[in-house]
Amino acid sequence: MSNKGLSNDESYLEKFIWTIKKQQTEEAFYVLDLVHVINLLDTWKRNLPIVQPFFAVKCNPHPDFLATLVAHGSSFDCASRSEIESILALGVSPDRIIYANPCKASSHIKYAAEVGVNLTTFDSVDEIYKIQKLHPDCSLLLRIKAPDESGCMWPTGSKFGALPEEVSPLLQAVQTAGLKVAGVSFHIGSKSHNSQAYKTAIEAAKAVFQEADRLCMPPMHVLNIGGGFVSNALCFEAAAAAVKNAVDEYFSEDERRSLTVMAEPGRFFAETPFTVVTNIIGKRVRGEVRQYWINEGFYGSMMRVDSTTLAESCISLKCMSNNSNGPVLMVCGNGTGGSRTYSSTVFGPTCDPIDKVLEGHQLPELEVNDWLVFRNMGAYTSSCSSNFNGFGSAKTTYLIN
Structure with a gap:
């Protein structure tokens, strides 16, 4: 026809x-369409060169899709032992994996320690105790609740994220446990069309950096801006601009030199x-x-x-x-x-x-x-x-x- x-x-x-x-x-x-996957990776690099994407495996674990991401330098957000195993099987180095689940089974924490996945998230005292016992060499990111989840389709704040009044006690508990907090993470909710939600969340994250300084903790150096990105060109460009502007506004030039900014996009790529x-x-x-x-x-x-x-x-x-x-x-x-x-x-x-x-x-x-x-x-x-x-x-x- x-x-x-x-x-x-x-x-x-x-x-x-x-x-x-x-x-x-x-x-x-x-x-x-694997060509489209590569184009999306290029779009990310062009608009957010300061942010390293850690693809959220839970969004789509198709092996050919993951292999394309691996081949083009993506890192990975895993939430379970099974996801970690699948990414390691593709030849990915453990240092390109974040165990981004604030509440983990003890056996899964032990496995992460065995294979050298040494970065994870937490938002409760009990999680600190588990990590202290099972993976004391792991670096931690304090997951905070994003202040603004309006404009997203699936909010995450009812399940994950420390409240502002919980931040200082959690940081002090980490100090007592002898663990290291490398930085802060948040998630503004899945499929978000509110780019300014990144700005308010980055402002809240900077407040955690400042509280850690007040407590004389070792300097933090990781900012994890989570997911929520959509592949619609205008929405993504607005989100990218909001992220870059907020990082420039809330972190000084000296701080930005040592700052690692990462994200956990799923929907954007999949x-x-x-x-x-x-x-x-x-x-x-x-x-x-x-x-x-x-x-x-x-x-x-x-x-x-x-x-x-x-x-x-x-x-x-x-x-x-x-x-x-x-x-x-x-x-x-x-x-x-x-x-x-x-x-x-x-x-x-x-x-x-x-x-x-x-x-x-x-x-x-x-x-x-x-x-x-x-x-x-x-x-x-x-x-x-x-x-x-x-x-x-x-x-x-x-x-x-």
Whole structure:
């Protein structure tokens, strides 16, 4: 078919799905664009050269994705023994790993000590005691609660982060335990669109540096600004500018010379390189409403993806089989280009009624074995999926190099 009128993304997807269709697969699958991963790394370096990214492995542990990050110099934020093992298996040096979980199982702390992962976070006295006993050579970052979590989709402050009144007692407890606090960490919440939240959090972090000085502790030298970054160009540029301006404002030139600034981005690198392609396995018509079932859903790749993102990212691909050369795939307009659309509900494959992907979404008339494609599906998708009802998330991943 002609590509006239298609966007570059849609044309690319059409050609790719045609290749897959020739292989006669009807299973849901992922597409991973490794070139896009490299471009995102370049974007980070260009906008935030002062900040070393430690990719949050929990966001997406796909081995080819991680290997690309490794090859281009990324470091890693691990939250468990299993994540540490997976990163070490890729040949990453332990000094490129932060054990960024403020509350760790004792056996996991012992493992970190055994393999030489010597930087971790804490926000409680009990964590200090565990580290003193099991990994006394570990350097610590005091995780504080970010003062402003407005503008994020998933706040973290209700679970992690020391309150301002807890900072001094925690620093004194570290002194008593004979451990070393290397610096401060925070997290403004996942998928944040409030760039100024970094400014207020960096200001709060500087107050911890000053309190450590008041307590005559060894000088701190690490500022961990956490995650929350999104890959939208304008949002990321605003966040990068806020971070750089705040570091310049709250840390003197002499302090900045010895300051290591790190971050724990997950979504920024993982979300947009992945596309999930789903097959329509069922259909029901009720008047003017169309209901479809696809072979991926809430309990698979879509548990942590909001409905707005799913609706905005959806592309429909119609399969035309009355062709002597085999099936032809057409990218449908989803409400654009003048084609008739219907209010549509899209369900996932399980028997749970909450397994609903889209509702009231305008789609063209589709049939069983047509396809729905969802872009920007790499953040907390496969890593959060389950096998509920005997269905898992898409397993096969096709790489675009």
